[in-house]
Amino acid sequence: MNLRPTSRLSSGRTVESQNHSPRPWTTRQVVLLTALAGSVACALSLLATSFEINSSRQSEPTYAKPREMILAIDELRACLSDDAISTDDDDLRSHGYSAWSTINAERLPVAIAYPKTTEEVSQIAKICHNYRIPMVPYSGGSSLEANFSAPFGGITIDFAFMDKIVAFHKDDMDVVVQPSVSWMDLNEQLKDDGLFFPVDPGPTAKIGGMVGTSCSGTNAVRYGTMKDWVINVTAVLADGTIIKTKRRPRKSSAGYNLTSLFVGSEGTLGIVTEITLKLAVLPQETSVAVVTFPTMRDAAATAFQVMRAGIPIAAMEIMDEVQMNVVNRSGTTTRKWKEVPTLFFKFAGTKAGVHENIGLVKRIAGSHNSEEFKFAADEKERNDLWSARKQALWSMLALREKDSEVWSTDVAVPLSRLPELIEISKKELDELGLFASILGHIGDGNFHESIMYDKNDTKQREAVRKCVHAMVERALEMEGTCTGEHGIGLGKKEALFAELGPETINVMRSLKRAMDPHWLMNPGKIIDP
Numbered sequence: 403m404n405l406r407p408t409s410r411l412s413s414g415r416t417v418e419s420q421n422h423s424p425r426p427w428t429t430r431q432v433v434l435l436t437a438l439a440g441s442v443a444c445a446l447s448l449l450a451t452s453f454e455i456n457s458s459r460q461s462e463p464t465y466a467k468p469r470e471m472i473l474a475i476d477e478l479r480a481c482l483s484d485d486a487i488s489t490d491d492d493d494l495r496s497h498g499y500s501a502w503s504t505i506n507a508e509r510l511p512v513a514i515a516y517p518k519t520t521e522e523v524s525q526i527a528k529i530c531h532n533y534r535i536p537m538v539p540y541s542g543g544s545s546l547e548a549n550f551s552a553p554f555g556g557i558t559i560d561f562a563f564m565d566k567i568v569a570f571h572k573d574d575m576d577v578v579v580q581p582s583v584s585w586m587d588l589n590e591q592l593k594d595d596g597l598f599f600p601v602d603p604g605p606t607a608k609i610g611g612m613v614g615t616s617c618s619g620t621n622a623v624r625y626g627t628m629k630d631w632v633i634n635v636t637a638v639l640a641d642g643t644i645i646k647t648k649r650r651p652r653k654s655s656a657g658y659n660l661t662s663l664f665v666g667s668e669g670t671l672g673i674v675t676e677i678t679l680k681l682a683v684l685p686q687e688t689s690v691a692v693v694t695f696p697t698m699r700d701a702a703a704t705a706f707q708v709m710r711a712g713i714p715i716a717a718m719e720i721m722d723e724v725q726m727n728v729v730n731r732s733g734t735t736t737r738k739w740k741e742v743p744t745l746f747f748k749f750a751g752t753k754a755g756v757h758e759n760i761g762l763v764k765r766i767a768g769s770h771n772s773e774e775f776k777f778a779a780d781e782k783e784r785n786d787l788w789s790a791r792k793q794a795l796w797s798m799l800a801l802r803e804k805d806s807e808v809w810s811t812d813v814a815v816p817l818s819r820l821p822e823l824i825e826i827s828k829k830e831l832d833e834l835g836l837f838a839s840i841l842g843h844i845g846d847g848n849f850h851e852s853i854m855y856d857k858n859d860t861k862q863r864e865a866v867r868k869c870v871h872a873m874v875e876r877a878l879e880m881e882g883t884c885t886g887e888h889g890i891g892l893g894k895k896e897a898l899f900a901e902l903g904p905e906t907i908n909v910m911r912s913l914k915r916a917m918d919p920h921w922l923m924n925p926g927k928i929i930d931p
């Protein structure tokens with residue numbers, strides 16, 4: 403099992419080699435040629451479907467040649483407004499590369515489309531479908547496994563202009579949003595009505611991408627993950643067909659649940675253009691506590707026992723001494739923290755409930771050698787502490803030296819296996835001798851490793867790869883999963899195969915082929931043809 407592709411494309415041939423073109427066609431070439439090419443009427447475009455293209459039986463997809471790509475860009479410009487399509491170099495770079503992603507493909511998209519409506523997305527898909535152009539949806543761009551990157555080039559669809567709350571049904575406790583609504587802005591708007599959306603991944607994440615990765619966050623231990631909060635979606639399929647998966651009730655036994663097909667599919671089955679989300683009631687009282695332990699094992703054992711006792715904590719996060727050092731140095735909080743293994747707790751509910759839960763947790767922590775049990779003094783410190791946790795990855799990135807990179811990855815295992823997995827992983831990280839931290843959503847059996855390494859040092863990079871690989875393998879041995887919340891993207895395809903086996907992967911592949919026979923939707927991610 404190799405977690406990283408050995409070449410820049412983990413599998414399949416490159417577009418260039420399929421086209422027998424002697425040189426790869428670059429973005430610049432396409433842009434230049436686009437400028438030369440005459441514009442083609444939109445009406446014509448949708449008739450021009452007669453490319454001799456691969457059939458769906460063929461296992462390797464064939465994508466548009468540069469010339470066709472130019473025609474397509476022209477048609478897109480004619481169909482949408484001129485400014486809806488960008489081929490600006492910086493724009494292409496910012497959509498194909500992420501400083502925090504574990505993997506970055508070396509190719510960039512050829513153009514970025516900025517649709518304003520579902521109908522425009524459908525038009526984009528129709529044109530891309532006619533010309534066999536890969537489509538890569540892009541919302542907040544905060545995901546960590548290179549899923550929004552464009553290893554086969556193609557067109558990135560950025561929802562920047564689809565950032566509206568379409569409808570808010572206060573009494574039904576649901577909201578209909580466009581993909582580029584940020585979960586943090588949404589909560590800002592909902593709070594006066596006493597409601598909130600509890601799924602909290604990276605601070606800059608947006609609902610479309612959150613559906614894409616079926617993300618979670620610190621609140622998941624109480625509220626569940628993205629998959630639990632999506633009622634229905636409007637999706638544009640590879641050929642431009644627009645579908646709605648359900649209606650608005652919170653439950654329905656009406657047919658297959660196509661909503662769940664899109665949640666976590668990383669844009670490989672369709673483009674989600676509207677989402678109906680459930681909302682939760684804001685708790686009356688919230689309290690945040692920080693508890694320190696002599697070892698990670700003590701901290702993990704406490705977490706396990708808190709879960710097993712059924713204490714309804716709102717969140718429970720583990721951070722090792724390295725991560726506490728990062729928090730300390732980041733200056734996100736005014737107070738300085740002990741640089742030792744630590745659990746962050748959030749308690750929420752009624753006043754009496756919160757009080758009772760704190761007592762119960764204190765007792766369990768005490769039986770596992772807890773040292774300090776400190777509460778955030780006020781709302782500001784509560785927020786500071788939580789944001790220190792949420793920005794942990796950025797804080798780590800901020801400490802990078804010139805040529806260093808951070809490899810950040812997540813796994814999840816059944817709860818009872820967690821203390822052991824954390825202990826072994828921690829030991830291996832220490833042996834690696836690099837600046838590396840462990841932190842995690844421990845109540846869900848989910849944790850992350852972040853390792854800083856010198857990207858120019860191939861030996862070091864290989865050692866890190868091996869270490870991450872070993873952690874994933876160990877998680878699988880413990881009946882766990884290769885990713886609890888970040889997704890598969892480009893880098894974990896082989897791990898997914900090891901996790902599920904060929905039969906299950908083949909069912910996924912059949913589903914993919916049924917919905918996207920030409921393999922146009924975010925190709926290169928999750929599974930290969």
Ligand SMILES: Cc1cc2nc3c(=O)[nH]c(=O)nc-3n(C[C@H](O)[C@H](O)[C@H](O)COP(=O)(O)OP(=O)(O)OC[C@H]3O[C@@H](n4cnc5c(N)ncnc54)[C@H](O)[C@@H]3O)c2cc1C
Nearest residue numbers: 541542543544545549604608610611614617618669674887
């Ligand atoms: C500091 C930091 C902390 C983080 N903490 C967490 C955490 O606690 N928990 C967690 O789960 N994740 C976490 N993440 C990862 C990230 O925030 C999540 O993966 C999030 O769901 C990504 O949302 P996005 O809008 O940025 O998606 P993007 O990166 O834009 O896209 C994610 C995927 O979805 C696809 N996609 C995007 N839009 C659509 C659409 N409209 N239709 C179909 N597919 C689409 C993309 O092609 C891509 O495959 C963290 C990231 C950072 C940087």
Ligand SMILES: *[C@@H]1O[C@H](CO)[C@@H](O)[C@H](O)[C@H]1NC(C)=O
Nearest residue numbers: 503545546547548549889891
């Ligand atoms: C998607 O890609 C982004 C950016 O590379 C990455 O950060 C994120 O984790 C990926 N998500 C999945 C589900 O692969």
Ligand SMILES: *[C@@H]1O[C@H](CO)[C@@H](O)[C@H](O)[C@H]1NC(C)=O
Nearest residue numbers: 634635636648649676677678
């Ligand atoms: C949910 O379903 C209703 C009824 O079919 C539909 O009108 C609405 O647009 C859907 N919402 C989303 C976000 O797809």
Ligand SMILES: *[C@@H]1O[C@H](CO)[C@@H](O)[C@H](O)[C@H]1NC(C)=O
Nearest residue numbers: 629630631632654659661662
């Ligand atoms: C369908 O799946 C979605 C996403 O996983 C989930 O949130 C929803 O509750 C499911 N709907 C039904 C009716 O089961």
Ligand SMILES: *[C@@H]1O[C@H](CO)[C@@H](O)[C@H](O)[C@H]1NC(C)=O
Nearest residue numbers: 727730731738739740741742
């Ligand atoms: C936290 O950081 C401060 C400032 O960098 C440092 O002086 C202090 O020693 C650190 N705290 C601990 C307990 O190590």
Ligand SMILES: *[C@@H]1O[C@H](CO)[C@@H](O)[C@H](O)[C@H]1NC(C)=O
Nearest residue numbers: 803804805806856857858859
């Ligand atoms: C590391 O590699 C980059 C190119 O990837 C190069 O620009 C840089 O100078 C190298 N740094 C060192 C210290 O070798």
